Amino acid sequence: xxxxxxxxxxxxxxxxxxxxxxxxxxxxxxxxxxxxxxxxxxxxxxxxxxxxxxxxxxxxxxxxxxxxxxxxxxxxxxxxxxxxxxxxxxxxxxxxxxxxxxxxxxxxxxxxxxxxxxxxxxxxxxxxxxxxxxxxxxxxxxxxxxxxxxxxxxxxxxxxxxxxxxxxxxxxxxxxxxxxxxxxxxxxxxxxxxxxxxxxxxxxxxxxxxxxxxxxxxxxxxxxxxxxxxxxxxxxxxxxxxxxxxxxxxxxxxxxxxxxxxxxxxxxxxxxxxxxxxxxxxxxxxxxxxxxxxxxxxxxxxxxxxx
Amino acid sequence: xxxxxxxxxxxxxxxxxxxxxxxxxxxxxxxxxxxxxxxxxxxxxxxxxxxxxxxxxxxxxxxxxxxxxxxxxxxxxxxxxxxxxxxxxxxxxxxxxxxxxxxxxxxxxxxxxxxxxxxxxxxxxxxxxxxxxxxxxxxxxxxxxxxxxxxxxxxxxxxxxxxxxxxxxxxxxxxxxxxxxxxxxxxxxxxxxxxxxxxxxxxxxxx
Numbered sequence: 001x002x003x004x005x006x007x008x009x010x011x012x013x014x015x016x017x018x019x020x021x022x023x024x025x026x027x028x029x030x031x032x033x034x035x036x037x038x039x040x041x042x043x044x045x046x047x048x049x050x051x052x053x054x055x056x057x058x059x060x061x062x063x064x065x066x067x068x069x070x071x072x073x074x075x076x077x078x079x080x081x082x083x084x085x086x087x088x089x090x091x092x093x094x095x096x097x098x099x100x101x102x103x104x105x106x107x108x109x110x111x112x113x114x115x116x117x118x119x120x121x122x123x124x125x126x127x128x129x130x131x132x133x134x135x136x137x138x139x140x141x142x143x144x145x146x147x148x149x150x151x152x153x154x155x156x157x158x159x160x161x162x163x164x165x166x167x168x169x170x171x172x173x174x175x176x177x178x179x180x181x182x183x184x185x186x187x188x189x190x191x192x193x194x195x196x197x198x199x200x201x202x203x204x205x206x207x208x209x210x211x212x213x214x215x216x217x218x219x220x221x222x223x224x225x226x227x228x229x230x231x232x233x234x235x236x237x238x239x240x241x242x243x244x245x246x247x248x249x250x251x252x253x254x255x256x257x258x259x260x261x262x263x264x265x266x267x268x269x270x271x272x273x274x275x276x277x278x279x280x281x282x283x284x285x286x287x288x289x290x291x292x293x294x295x296x297x298x299x300x301x302x303x304x305x306x307x
Numbered sequence: 308x309x310x311x312x313x314x315x316x317x318x319x320x321x322x323x324x325x326x327x328x329x330x331x332x333x334x335x336x337x338x339x340x341x342x343x344x345x346x347x348x349x350x351x352x353x354x355x356x357x358x359x360x361x362x363x364x365x366x367x368x369x370x371x372x373x374x375x376x377x378x379x380x381x382x383x384x385x386x387x388x389x390x391x392x393x394x395x396x397x398x399x400x401x402x403x404x405x406x407x408x409x410x411x412x413x414x415x416x417x418x419x420x421x422x423x424x425x426x427x428x429x430x431x432x433x434x435x436x437x438x439x440x441x442x443x444x445x446x447x448x449x450x451x452x453x454x455x456x457x458x459x460x461x462x463x464x465x466x467x468x469x470x471x472x473x474x475x476x477x478x479x480x481x482x483x484x485x486x487x488x489x490x491x492x493x494x495x496x497x498x499x500x501x502x503x504x505x506x507x508x509x510x511x512x513x514x
Contacts, residue, residue: 024410028398031414033447036398066398301403 003122004295005111006131007173015140015177021294021302022141022287029065029290039066042099042300047073047090048125049080049105054261054285055125055134059102062292068300071098086110087117094118099300103127121299132166135260136174137291142284143175143215146256152179157209158200159241160219160268161190161230167260168219172200183209185241189230206241210250217258218243218268234267241268248273256280328485328503334478335500340459343475344373347457348380350473355424358387360452362423365393366441367411370429372493373459377428392416394427396440414444421449426473430488430500432458435469460500462486478502 001009010018028036044063048056056072063070073093075081080089086105093101100121103111108128115122126132143151156175162168162184175182176199183201184191192198221237231237238244243257248270251257257269257279265271274281335343352358358381365374371393378391397403397410427441438456445451457473462480480486485503489496 021410024395024397024413027413031447035447037443038398038403297398302407302409 001298003111003115003124004133004299005115005122005124007133007136007170007177009133010174010177012177015137015174018137018291018294018298019141019144021298022137022291023145025065025293025297026141026287026290028293029286035065035067037067038297038301039063039068042066042068043071043097044068044100044102044296044300045071045073045093045098046102046125047093047104049075049086049103049110050126052104052126054288055104055132058285058288059123059125059134059292059296061289062296063100065289066293066296066301068099068296071096086113090114090117094120100296123295123299126166128166129164129169130166131170133170133174134288134292134295135167136170137295138284138288139171139217139258139260140174140178141287141291142258142280143180143256144178145283145287146280147214151175154180154214155183155212156180156215156217157183157185157204157206157213158217158219159185159206159243160221162186162219163190163192164222165219169197171217171260172198176200180215185209187231187237187241206247207250210247211252213251213255215256215258216243216251219260220262221264221268223264234264238267243269243273245270245272248276248278251278254278258284260284327506329506331484331502331504333499333501334460334476334486335498337498340475340498340500343459344376345380347459347473347475348377349384351377351426351455351457352381352385354455354472358385358389360423362390362392362416362418362420362425362451364416364420364425364427364441364445365391366427366429366437367393367395369488369490369493370427371412372490373430373457374426374428375492377426377457390416390418392418394441394444396437396444399440399443401436401440416448419449420445420451422452424453424455425451426455426457428457430459430490431486432456432461432469432471432474433464433486435465435467438469439467459488460486 046056046059060070098120102123102125103114104125105127108130110127111122111124124131124133158168172182183204185204185206191202259281263269263274363374363378365371374391378389381389393415395410395412395414397408400408455472458471459475461471461474461477464482483505487501487503489499491498
């Protein structure tokens with residue numbers, strides 16, 4: 001594996017290999033000194049053209065726990081504000097001697113473009129509506145730890161603005177590759193336009209599905225979508241698609257509730273449900289550091305090939 | 308290099324040069340191994356004037372199994388339950404990036420090593436680089452009073468100033484040879500330790 005741009009780069013074996021490695025790093029992150037010298041001397045730079053708190057912090061924590069040096073590049077206050085092109089920015093950063101570049105950009109395909117300009121390993125930390133592969137990995141690790149190896153036969157509903165969500169795209173692919181049965185649930189304006197690239201059942205009635213599900217995966221409803229006429233109102237969304245207390249009560253007792261964050265409490269998920277015993281939302285965050293350690297180690301350290 | 312010989316019985320894994328390993332000699336039978344474990348267990352207790360304050364820490368994969376065996380033997384004759392841990396040293400190795408280095412198991416040391424005597428246990432001592440990595444990994448868990456090393460086979464070719472305190476057998480080898488250790492609880496086969504060498508190495512003992 002030279003870069004991690006899409007879940008498609010991995011396949012089931014590649015996913016399993018990264019998840020196994022993620023489990024090892026999870027053990028490392030629980031030690032009194034949660035740090036190993038594996039990537040001493042390597043430099044990881046995060047290049048974020050879009051706002052992010054958790055993904056960026058998670059990658060930086062992951063790099064530091066592997067003893068890599070980290071550099072952060074944020075668009076505001078940089079020469080991008082002076083009109084520097086993406087290519088010039090990337091090549092300038094590489095000239096400083098970096099081994100991996102973690103890229104987030106509002107446009108799909110930017111991480112792939114970056115790979116053609118540099119020798120460093122490139123990790124996609126979210127590109128437009130395309131993909132967010134490390135989110136998919138941390139979701140898969142979270143489920144695997146609750147269910148044992150493999151997600152074979154797990155019934156999962158992903159609910160929310162699927163069409164505009166890179167998280168939904170990557171996570172659906174990863175869950176399906178690991179053997180889960182995924183259903184995408186959303187208002188028609190938020191379902192994918194085409195089936196291609198979505199290994200899932202598209203559309204379904206949430207209230208019918210509830211008692212059959214092993215996992216409910218909720219996506220953040222972005223307020224700005226209301227203005228784009230995709231939603232009549234947040235209130236109506238909550239009534240039809242929100243995981244309210246009443247809906248949560250109809251789930252099986254062992255159904256897991258997931259959310260990639262940040263949450264809109266009271267919109268897609270009720271506050272009590274997000275904090276209830278079935279919620280694994282904070283575990284997702286902890287597992288995020290471990291899988292990002294696995295990705296960086298696989299790209300920069302192990303010398304092994306996934307693909 | 309030479310292609311694997313199809314007539315060779317049970318060709319071993321590929322050698323670094325691309326040839327195949329073939330069986331040379333058995334150096335430990337299951338009975339020999341049992342006796343070696345018993346002797347090492349006694350030596351550990353003798354050297355440390357008892358088993359109190361000891362921790363046996365096995366290095367994955369087979370060192371962890373050997374540590375369990377030694378602890379069971381010590382409990383049998385000394386009546387003391389010695390804590391047993393397992394250490395994965397992958398992320399502390401100095402050859403990361405030079406070859407595929409993957410973790411082999413979860414690091415689990417059930418007690419605080421600070422102030423105790425830690426016996427690192429492995430199956431084979433070769434270059435000493437695994438023990439070097441283990442010393443680094445151990446340092447992060449605490450400050451042992453002392454660290455000792457126990458191995459079933461010392462095959463020589465050290466690249467670092469490291470030695471074993473307890474040795475099952477000193478076994479001079481060629482660098483290109485391979486020591487194959489098989490332990491029932493890890494490999495599902497009868498215990499044995501064998502020397503394998505490159506098929507085209509021209510050594511003795513080839514079938």
